[in-house]
Amino acid sequence: MEQLNFIMGLLIPGPLCPGKDFDVFLEPHIEELLDLWKVVPTLDALTNKSFDLHAAVIWCILDYPALSTLSGRVTRGYYVCVRCDKDPCSRRIRNKICYIGHRRFLPRDHPWRKKKWFDGKDEEHDKPEDFSSDELKKQLERVMDVRLGMHPQNKKRKRGENGQCWKLRSSLWDLPYWSSLKLRHNLDVMHIEKNICEYIVSTFLGIAGKTKDTINGRLDLEDMGIRKNLHLKRDGNSYSVPHAPYVLNKTQKLAFCEFFRSVKFLDGYVATCIIVDGCNLQGLKTHHCHILLQRILPAAIRGILHKDIYEAISELGNFFQKLCAKTLKIDVLHRMKDEIPIILCKLERIFPPPFFDVMLHLAVHLPDEAILRGPVQYG
Template structure:
């Protein structure tokens, strides 16, 4: 699902979506797919130096929820809003609450939860219309709208919203959060502590927030909350079917929206003339394809096809590979300083080398002629060492705590999983694996 392997087959013009008329634009594509499946196409296989009959099939489609209705010709609104449940959908139409839902499930659920908890203005889950729906249904009487002596409507505070202090605590936690390098974007930029709200989250930001950060940030302030009926819309219902979809279609990384969104951002960047959006995208796409085709025949030139990854360890390194145990040395980044090791550090380094070297039967050797490596092991490590503020090894990035003080990411922690069962003493009946 990377951009070099995505092809732009069709670009539908117009300021608005075609909705149910999308089949008119997809008809040429469908005819070509039928031809590829029924007749196939004679293709050359460069790896085997032979020709084969290539066939193609549509496994699934990736779209937002409204487009899903246009493609499948199923209803995604009203009483039968869930295509999976269909006629078995249990729904209730709220008289006062009227909403529209677009984009993907996880982002909508995240926006729904955050908007309800922080009581963000413009979110309908705790508005006057939502309270009127509670009053009409005859439930949650403590939350029904009230009228004071000045004929002004008053909304009693709800248990599913946070107090001012709880909102500030949540915003401060998300503002100061640090995640590993490459784990997510800088979510702290989306937090407004002064107005106590979170806005502008992307799809992957919502994924990280819902899966990792939000349960930890609100567990002390929201031990048990009951949301209003307006919260439980079709977007909150759809995650029930995610397990069935995973069982049918397999891993989610081949059918989620994240690579599609990134590709749509790339296509939008091609627009130079806003009055001719479709032409700008088509022209930019053709130029990109021509450049990629030419780059495949250029040798010794760095391009997007052969550019090393961000945490590449094959760069210049000053460490000499004398022992085979140090064959994967990595690459240092940042400032370099020389320091003198204390006695404990020297002993730890010496023991590590002795326990991990690949020279066999050192204690049984009685020869008077010792190898140079054996003399190095006997002499022990040097008291002078080189210290770095960052290091890249095996695709991972590690920083010192001093280096992370001025960064939004945290890469100073190292976790080692034990491969043997260890006992703290002879009385230990619960070994740690």
């Protein structure tokens, strides 16, 4: 993984970027990879002897939108999660598709499966399953004839049948070992962490246009029949929005901002984004959110917000802190695999359904990838 060993192929994004036709540009690279897999006569500079070299792709490193482009996997709609093949956790709410229902990842005898705090129902489903090799083969066969490029006979494809998770068969499947790999494409831990951090801070501060505490979110709670104290209140010819415990009031915001001013090692740019110009949260860099979520945010809300909220955010930050460590222990990763569904369930009891998009859900799959791959720096 040293820089001098990197071989990077770049296509600059823009109005004329290849997009879904990226596979056309990938085919020459696949031909070279096939040659590398067969045999390449190579000279050992130390012994001055020749040997047969075989080289293979172990996994791909990319962000979530690029994962869809390279793999051909659907990353929109009900099948937006690339790790949940059958019976995903996606659910339609007022104005979007959310990912709630992480009680499915808990043991069958867990008491929270019978509680109606979460969505007003008992949870009887098991966690989503992976495709078997035969099912995966059928999925790819359905998109074998998808034409790439600006072909004159191309037509807009009809909506696929229910359960179809692939939109095209990537040329990566031509590699003889590709179907045997357990981890083909890495989830981008750093961008997942950045998005989650932005969701939390935006909702805490009630930033217009970015907060997940919306009118539709309150109506979703009413549709589910849960948390009646947060339902819209009729006030004559209008409605009022009750204050949510996860949104800071004026006094709490002052204490929250005062904490950030007191943090000596926090650079002025981050402090300004959060304290002065909250609407500029997207200007925060990935490494800013990395330290915010893991270290600073749990300390900033301690004693300001309710204990349940503080503990859930603190446990989430601790989860990413252990996941992003330079060295990992297998027994710790298995313990984290059991802990993350509980953390997400705690968050489901606090935040409204629109808070849970696919980025929150993908956290439940990160320990499994770390067990296969190792530390984050390798993915």
